[in-house]
């Protein structure tokens with residue numbers, strides 16, 4: 114048999130590397146990076162090499178629709194046909210809709226940048242509901258909301274190697290992005306100055322020219338102080354600021370309150386280091402700014418981001434060679450986000466306004482907000498309490514919310530309260546365990562997809578390498594089938610899901626581009642024509658068409674529009690909560706909660722880690738590989754993590770990853786209620802006053818060594834190797 118080489122795109126994580134899939138006789142021989150891909154240029158990782166094959170072939174993978182026959186969470190299912198599944202789900206949704214109204218049907222999906230995002234919004238909107246949850250409030254929500262307000266929605270992409278200075282805030286690309294990590298190393302090699310702001314000594318902090326070991330949650334004071342230095346020393350790009358920025362004078366007044374001596378007290382970074390960092394970034398051009406997860410999902414995340422956007426604007430490091438680049442679009446291409454935002458695919462104003470969270474967070478949930486999704490913690494509360502109105506049906510697609518939303522016990526309570534829970538997935542997660550129906554999802558090797566990827570920028574293609582297993586379907590196909598069933602039963606208030614197949618959706622995306630899917634498949638990507646300084650033609654995406662450093666939209670709804678420091682909640686902890694807990698440190702082996710059922714990943718990391726400074730460990734009588742209970746003030750839950758004694762964290766900080774569960778542990782939660790840090794993190798306030806994001810990342814905590822004798826009972830069936 115001949116070996117076929119299929120150029121595709123890896124989507125096992127959000128980095129989206131170009132891939133080459135080698136197939137012989139319906140078997141994948143290997144998957145590698147594609148050196149010709151303009152974004153990833155051959156970069157690839159262990160997940161991309163292994164996960165597509167092991168996810169497809171996993172023996173426990175659901176490949177037929179399943180209906181629950183036991184109690185919720187009992188793990189007893191029966192196989193049924195797609196026709197019966199879709200009719201029955203439509204019928205049960207109909208019962209919910211007739212009794213409680215269309216708003217009582219909601220969804221949960223990962224984000225707006227994948228096909229399942231469109232599948233979800235358009236299915237729900239057709240029913241007449243604006244309510245769905247996305248991950249972004251825990252992810253990039255504060256950064257996206259700030260970008261909408263300032264107009265600075267700009268990423269470095271592959272301009273990075275051309276930068277002379279790279280400022281990295283709260284990002285550890287060696288863990289989270291092989292492509293960015295490769296580009297930063299290239300920039301460093303070419304002589305660029307690297308400045309890193311992170312409470313942890315990460316690999317990129319080690320290679321930095323300046324590492325600012327900041328106190329968690331205080332970055333906005335640093336940003337304001339850097340602005341202060343730039344403006345008081347007249348280091349700004351005068352022409353760019355004059356022509357393209359508004360609000361500079363008001364920002365100058367605010368920043369004047371943050372001289373380096375004041376910011377140093379707040380952030381713990383020496384005043385002279387702040388001054389040097391500001392001068393270096395302002396004078397070493399071109400420069401790029403990377404804003405990571407470390408400043409998001411915080412109660413002051415939007416304001417913090419606005420502060421850093423000002424650094425880009427004041428230095429004019431925007432849409433020029435070697436700087437952050439504004440998003441580029443293929444002419445005529447309909448990406449997922451643009452469909453979700455297209456007035457032709459949206460609900461009437463009077464329904465949009467009823468979304469849960471719309472009143473409190475108009476810039477997150479309201480009709481003109483960035484996300485147009487519900488406020489997650491408020492929606493979960495509505496499920497449990499029926500307020501502001503009942504939510505009784507939930508369709509979950511492409512998220513494992515039991516393992517990834519804070520306050521696991523509360524999420525489980527909510528899911529158990531529902532009249533109907535449907536989960537589309539490619540493996541039985543703790544979320545799927547609670548479902549009434551599990552719908553079998555195709556895996557990456559079995560799918561087709563086109564999206565606009567910004568690192569190059571290019572259109573990236575996913576090609577089908579193998580036929581779907583069993584009766585697995587793509588998210589668009591599942592949602593199309595469900596919409597049809599609802600239509601037949603007269604349950605659609607609107608008809609906003611016109612696509613009949615996934616290929617039909619792709620054709621719709623490409624219709625006005627003059628490019629066919631087959632043409633795109635030849636290389637697996639197509640560069641998007643690119644020009645610098647496009648703002649000169651179109652301006653920035655704000656009401657003034659300029660970068661709004663003092664966003665008008667914030668002021669209009671009664672917020673102080675300027676960045677301002679507010680102390681993080683952990684700074685006034687209840688007695689005994691003497692440490693700060695950082696969560697969400699990425700692991701190269703995992704994508705959030707995924708791959709815990711894959712042997713290759715478990716070989717790389719087999720237990721949730723608690724990174725702890727040697728002196729803190731000694732104070733708490735904790736030794737290497739001891740298990741430690743971690744708890745925070747906001748929830749009764751506590752998580753059991755394994756000590757990793759390391760001086761990468763300061764004495765008052767401990768850090769961990771996220772997403773843990775053990776498929777082999779019996780019980781619907783599969784150990785998530787014991788080992789997953791989100792059991793100990795609250796989803797309640799304080800919430801960012803603009804985006805509603807909860808403080809999932811930096812929390813006060815206390816730690817207690819678990820009794821060694823109780824470990825075998827607690828770890829149960831989980832198979833741990835001892836760490837080396």
Ligand SMILES: Nc1nc2c(c(=O)[nH]1)N[C@H]1C(S)=C(S)[C@@H](COP(=O)(O)OP(=O)(O)OC[C@H]3O[C@@H](n4cnc5c(=O)[nH]c(N)nc54)[C@H](O)[C@@H]3O)O[C@H]1N2
Pocket residue numbers: 126127252253282283284285286288289290310311312313315327328329330331332404405406407408695697698699700701702703704705810811
């Ligand atoms: N391997 C792998 N890669 C992934 C993922 C994965 O699960 N696995 N997930 C993907 C997703 S969805 C996301 S959102 C990204 C997330 O990841 P990125 O945005 O790429 O950020 P991280 O690399 O997680 O780095 C966050 C850094 O912020 C630091 N930090 C914590 N608190 C603060 C603070 O208050 N201030 C500052 N300045 N720094 C702080 C942490 O120590 C950490 O080093 O990763 C993506 N890439």
Ligand SMILES: Nc1nc2c(c(=O)[nH]1)N[C@H]1C(S)=C(S)[C@@H](COP(=O)(O)OP(=O)(O)OC[C@H]3O[C@@H](n4cnc5c(=O)[nH]c(N)nc54)[C@H](O)[C@@H]3O)O[C@H]1N2
Pocket residue numbers: 223229248251252253510511512513514517518519537538539540542554588696697698704705706707770771772790791794809810
């Ligand atoms: N404490 C704390 N909590 C966090 C974070 C943190 O840093 N700290 N990080 C947050 C962040 S940034 C994020 S993005 C979230 C991630 O949260 P999730 O999105 O819930 O994370 P995953 O584990 O990737 O879950 C994806 C699920 O969808 C399934 N799936 C994968 N592809 C598809 C598909 O194409 N279709 C369908 N239907 N299903 C699919 C997978 O099998 C998996 O079960 O977690 C958040 N939670």
Ligand code: SF4
Pocket residue numbers: 123124125126127128129130156157158159160161162290291292
């Ligand atoms: S970083 Fe790894 S998992 Fe993510 S897209 Fe690239 S190869 Fe795939």
Ligand SMILES: [Mo]
Pocket residue numbers: 248251252253
């Ligand atoms: Mo994320």
